[in-house]
Amino acid sequence: MIVKDAVCPFCGCLCDDIEVEVDGDRVVAVTNACELGTKKFMGEKRLKNPILRDGDAWKDITYDEAARYAAGMLLSAERPLLYGWSGTHGEAQCVGVHMAELVRGVIDNTSSVCHGPSILAIQEVGHPGCTLGVVKNRADLVIYWGSNPIDAHPRHLSRYTRYAEGFFLDNAFRDRKVIVVDVRKTETANIADEFVQIKPGGDYAVLSALRAIVRGKTETIPRTVAGVTREQLVRVANLCKGAKFGAVYFGLGLTMTRGKYKNIRNAIELVSELSRHTKFTISAMRGHYNVYGSNEVNTWMTGYPFGIDFSRGIAFYNPGETTAVDILARKECDAALIVGSDPAAHFPRKCLEHLAEIPVVQLDPYPNATTAFCNVQIPVAVTGIDAVGTAYRMDGVPIRTRQVLSSGYPSDREVLLKMYTLMQEGKGQ
Amino acid sequence: MKVTLAMKPTARSFIPIEAESIVPKNFLAGTDLVVWRGNRELRLDEVFTVTVEGHADRSENVEVVLSGDDTFRLKRVGEYMEAGKITVLGNIGMHCGNFMTGGEIEVRGNADGWLGREMGGGTIICRGDAADYCASGYRGGRKGMTGGTVEVFGRAGDFVAEHIAGGTVIIHGSAGDMPGAEMHGGTLTVHGDCSRPAANMKGGSCYVFGTAQGMLPTFRKIGTVQHEGRTLIRFVGDVANRGKGNLFVRDYVYLD
Numbered sequence: 051m052i053v054k055d056a057v058c059p060f061c062g063c064l065c066d067d068i069e070v071e072v073d074g075d076r077v078v079a080v081t082n083a084c085e086l087g088t089k090k091f092m093g094e095k096r097l098k099n100p101i102l103r104d105g106d107a108w109k110d111i112t113y114d115e116a117a118r119y120a121a122g123m124l125l126s127a128e129r130p131l132l133y134g135w136s137g138t139h140g141e142a143q144c145v146g147v148h149m150a151e152l153v154r155g156v157i158d159n160t161s162s163v164c165h166g167p168s169i170l171a172i173q174e175v176g177h178p179g180c181t182l183g184v185v186k187n188r189a190d191l192v193i194y195w196g197s198n199p200i201d202a203h204p205r206h207l208s209r210y211t212r213y214a215e216g217f218f219l220d221n222a223f224r225d226r227k228v229i230v231v232d233v234r235k236t237e238t239a240n241i242a243d244e245f246v247q248i249k250p251g252g253d254y255a256v257l258s259a260l261r262a263i264v265r266g267k268t269e270t271i272p273r274t275v276a277g278v279t280r281e282q283l284v285r286v287a288n289l290c291k292g293a294k295f296g297a298v299y300f301g302l303g304l305t306m307t308r309g310k311y312k313n314i315r316n317a318i319e320l321v322s323e324l325s326r327h328t329k330f331t332i333s334a335m336r337g338h339y340n341v342y343g344s345n346e347v348n349t350w351m352t353g354y355p356f357g358i359d360f361s362r363g364i365a366f367y368n369p370g371e372t373t374a375v376d377i378l379a380r381k382e383c384d385a386a387l388i389v390g391s392d393p394a395a396h397f398p399r400k401c402l403e404h405l406a407e408i409p410v411v412q413l414d415p416y417p418n419a420t421t422a423f424c425n426v427q428i429p430v431a432v433t434g435i436d437a438v439g440t441a442y443r444m445d446g447v448p449i450r451t452r453q454v455l456s457s458g459y460p461s462d463r464e465v466l467l468k469m470y471t472l473m474q475e476g477k478g479q
Numbered sequence: 480m481k482v483t484l485a486m487k488p489t490a491r492s493f494i495p496i497e498a499e500s501i502v503p504k505n506f507l508a509g510t511d512l513v514v515w516r517g518n519r520e521l522r523l524d525e526v527f528t529v530t531v532e533g534h535a536d537r538s539e540n541v542e543v544v545l546s547g548d549d550t551f552r553l554k555r556v557g558e559y560m561e562a563g564k565i566t567v568l569g570n571i572g573m574h575c576g577n578f579m580t581g582g583e584i585e586v587r588g589n590a591d592g593w594l595g596r597e598m599g600g601g602t603i604i605c606r607g608d609a610a611d612y613c614a615s616g617y618r619g620g621r622k623g624m625t626g627g628t629v630e631v632f633g634r635a636g637d638f639v640a641e642h643i644a645g646g647t648v649i650i651h652g653s654a655g656d657m658p659g660a661e662m663h664g665g666t667l668t669v670h671g672d673c674s675r676p677a678a679n680m681k682g683g684s685c686y687v688f689g690t691a692q693g694m695l696p697t698f699r700k701i702g703t704v705q706h707e708g709r710t711l712i713r714f715v716g717d718v719a720n721r722g723k724g725n726l727f728v729r730d731y732v733y734l735d
């Protein structure tokens with residue numbers, strides 16, 4: 051069987067033109083997807099059922115037993131952490147927020163270690179963004195800043211920028227200029243019209259300098275800024291001012307380097323400055339396919355996009371304090387539920403030390419590095435493959451993923467609802 | 480009146496305790512207060528051995544003394560404080576003196592993040608080091624500190640006095656990255672070194688008596704000035720945003 055227009059549940063591009071060939075409960079071929087997407091569709095070996103740590107070994111348990119364990123763990127904790135959420139659908143994320151509120155825990159998603167700083171910056175100065183379609187059809191200048199789409203979002207270039215047709219561009223390939231700004235010559239830099247190489251930690255200074263130049267204050271700028279000559283900065287500023295429609299896409303090279311959210315704020319303010327001369331927009335290259343969704347769901351339910359602490363019965367938000375890395379590093383939680391992410395693969399060692407000391411339950415289709423820290427691991431269906439659900443593309447457009455095969459695994463939402471019902475009973479509701 | 484709160488060692492000491500009830504005013508009506516450990520409400524005397532000496536009928540006459548090894552787990556002590564005194568003998572946790580408008584807090588040890596966040600008045604003295612976001616604003620807020628004084632005798636972390644709009648912040652040691660970011664009023668003085676001071680400033684004055692590392696390229700050099708017996712270089716900026724703030728540094732290094 052061939053399923054058309056499937057949605058790739060891997061990166062924030064959320065490509066919705068994938069063709070998947072299915073044989074029984076197995077994907078046998080994938081067309082249109084990039085390598086990353088194809089790998090995701092082909093799947094890996096999964097656990098057959100939930101498992102419970104039993105000394106040094108694992109013991110098979112049922113979904114009901116696993117849900118009871120998780121509910122008990124969360125109910126008895128004084129400060130449970132509910133983390134992850136970028137690798138699951140919005141409907142499951144909703145249940146997660148309800149759970150966090152019920153047990154008065156902290157709910158955080160992976161944006162606290164990727165684009166959280168972007169959100170902090172947006173909260174300070176707003177977000178002049180637009181959808182990918184607008185960029186595809188109108189932008190004659192695209193800037194990738196601290197992001198390397200060839201590696202991380204392979205089809206971003208072909209569907210929306212460098213290699214895409216544009217409705218309002220006669221010859222998109224010729225008329226559309228691409229600037230890449232990075233600390234090293236990435237593969238994406240090789241296909242750029244202009245490559246700006248910045249010394250590590252120098253993004254903020256370069257952004258400030260560009261803002262000043264756009265404002266006509268070139269004389270204040272030293273001869274070089276973080277390894278970039280003033281001449282090149284002036285050239286880039288002129289390219290930007292001369293564009294009819296410019297779009298900046300930034301990645302972790304900007305959000306997770308020195309200055310973090312201040313870098314993003316500076317980039318947004320550069321875009322605002324440029325918008326006095328022409329039309330300019332800026333957007334984040336969101337990584338996981340539904341990390342944007344976790345921000346959306348959290349925001350509409352609690353008012354905050356990530357790092358929400360319900361300890362006191364109301365939502366409190368303070369990244370740096372109520373975010374998973376900080377909480378774990380400071381040993382400030384006493385239980386953890388991990389959904390749709392793999393903190394053990396990314397978090398600092400100090401965090402993992404604490405994760406090893408507290409009870410941990412993980413929902414994930416596959417065993418991963420975090421499994422080693424789990425007391426219970428619950429296998430679930432993969433959204434977009436054997437479960438349906440809503441995800442938000444990197445530009446904030448919600449897309450309903452499709453189910454391409456049936457596997458019998460419950461979805462994240464089903465498992466979480468089971469836990470939530472038990473928790474409500476436990477609370478006498 | 481002197482209220483002594485000796486913190487009891489606790490088994491689950493890693494869960495922070497939110498203790499915004501610890502402000503001098505509240506002790507005028509007794510010690511029947513609550514604090515929160517995670518999602519659990521606890522009576523003050525479950526966490527502290529409470530001793531009260533003397534009597535007072537105004538907050539000004541109340542001094543609260545906090546002692547114990549675990550006081551660094553206490554958050555929000557002195558929040559909204561208007562008068563009186565709080566002395567912390569050891570270290571204190573995050574958000575000490577949030578929104579304070581009067582009185583004095585003295586921390587003999589180190590203070591964790593957000594010391595004196597959005598403070599409007601009064602005095603905070605920290606004898607040790609202060610972590611990130613000392614005397615800063617809140618996430619997404621436009622105005623941080625608007626008045627009062629924060630004096631840190633040790634070092635300060637990153638983003639000290641972020642968004643400061645009024646008041647005085649003095650760091651006797653060095654400060655981390657981006658002290659006085661987005662400042663639009665008030666005065667920040669760093670006696671030691673720091674990096675990228677006064678990023679995106681619009682107004683106010685920032686003094687660095689040491690070296691400004693990674694000096695931002697968007698400050699216009701005016702010349703040298705004499706200040707409290709020191710020769711400092713005066714800049715105006717941040718020209719990236721039409722800013723008219725004053726930045727004075729002893730010396731500076733660009734990331735060029």
Ligand code: SF4
Pocket residue numbers: 058059060061062063064065082083084085086087088203204205206
């Ligand atoms: S670009 Fe992203 S969403 Fe598109 S196919 Fe590749 S991994 Fe999937």
